[in-house]
Amino acid sequence: MVWWSKTWAKGGLILAIIMLAGCKVSGTTSGSYYEYGDNYYSHGHFLDARDTGHYFPAASWSLNKASQACVGETLYFETANARVRVYGSPAYSDTAFRAAATELDNRIGGVLNKFRMSWQDFIVDRTAAAPYPGHLIACLSPSVTSAELSSASLAAVAVAAYPGSWPYDAGRIFTHDLAHYVQENLGRYDSDHSLLPLWFAEGQATVVANEPVASAYQHYDYSPLQDVYAHSAGSAIYRYEHYGLAYRYLERANGSLAMTLLLDLVQFMDWKNYHPGTISSGEERAFVEAFDAMDLVDHRGHYLSFARFRADYHQLVGASY
Incomplete structure (x- = not known):
């Protein structure tokens, strides 16, 4: 639960965050069918x-x-x-x-x-x-x-x-x-398509839904950050578990609130039309710029740019357990 505001001033983004209390909800399912x-x-x-x-x-x-x-x-x-x-x-x-x-x-x-x-x-x-x-x-x-x-x-x-x-x-x-x-x-604000790479969107949804996530020692079984779009993603049935692994690495190092703020910064850039288009590897430029602007860190607390995360993914995850 967070109340916060966004201001673009002197080339920097000021994020003021106030944490509030949480709540729990539940539903009902039983048997073979709902x-x-x-x-x-x-x-x-x-x-x-x-x-x-x-x-x-x-x-x-x-x-x-x-x-x-x-x-x-x-x-x-x-x-x-x-x-x-x-x-x-x-x-x-x-x-x-x-x-x-x-x-x-x-x-x-x-x-x-x-x-x-x-x-x-x-x-x-x-x-x-x-x-x-x-x-x-x-x-x-x-x-x-x-x-x-x-x-x-x-x-x-x-x-x-x-x-x-x-x-x-x-x-x-x-x-x-x-x-x-x-x-x-x-x-996103009014873009006609998602600005998130497939691995991030599915990885976050996998973690939120408490679905299976690959173990860190299995990281070499799949390279999730290569899957930017659904139409070009791999066909391995276990790939969603690796999307969850990639996302969980970021969340564990930075916290779930930082991941929410990352989404909102992507929306802000879409609203202001900052950084439109894609980079050479296919990711939306708004997502990459927001990722870098968030000052995210790796599991050792060192600054983690998107380029480094993509290039050194297996090395980073392999060293995190």
Whole structure:
């Protein structure tokens, strides 16, 4: 939980940070498939955008293909705390709307806790270009399978529409994708694509969701920092564990709050249009410049530039255990 401000002055960035207290949330899954008793559903109301004027976001730059399925849908369920809105076709059951809203509402606080933020901090620090910046928007989408379960973009989280077939580890999958939702909102302003390299985005989401992370002594099994984009990434099934290893190295040396501030500095550079484009190895220049400006350190406390981390990754991780 952090309140802080950003100022660009005399070529330097001043980050003032005040730490506040945290909170915990939990959800419910059991058996082979998702189960949720009626008593556990979040309270709320079904509403229609034609009455409220709160239409599903339509800007394509802020949505992925899965969430675009709700463009034009007017029916939505809003939780009583007004934090989550789930849009979808009236052909879907009331249970589908309530189950999606409940999972997202229950888990977003725990995810933000890993980013050292509260919900109010997130509202303040997320991109102001996001539609409905005070709400978590979701879409019951036919494009999302029950196995995939959810898919996050800056404006909305797309969710599989049939909770009866959600997998038993639905909570973990929601947590992972909500981490991507937070990244999207903290790590870009109005760019039409993510500014984070694949290894960082997936590594952070892996750690936030408490998914398996490769052991440091296994570092030579894979070179995660080579995977900048999804379309050019390796095919090893265990690569996500190595993305988690690369990210965890940075977090252990610098703290999770520093990783959140790194995301916000990337957003700041996107807002100001500082350092657009990519460097020769493919990473977004805004990410690389933010990484270097954060004065991150290695496991021995020595300054760690992005170029050094990329070039000496195996040496650094190998010496850290």
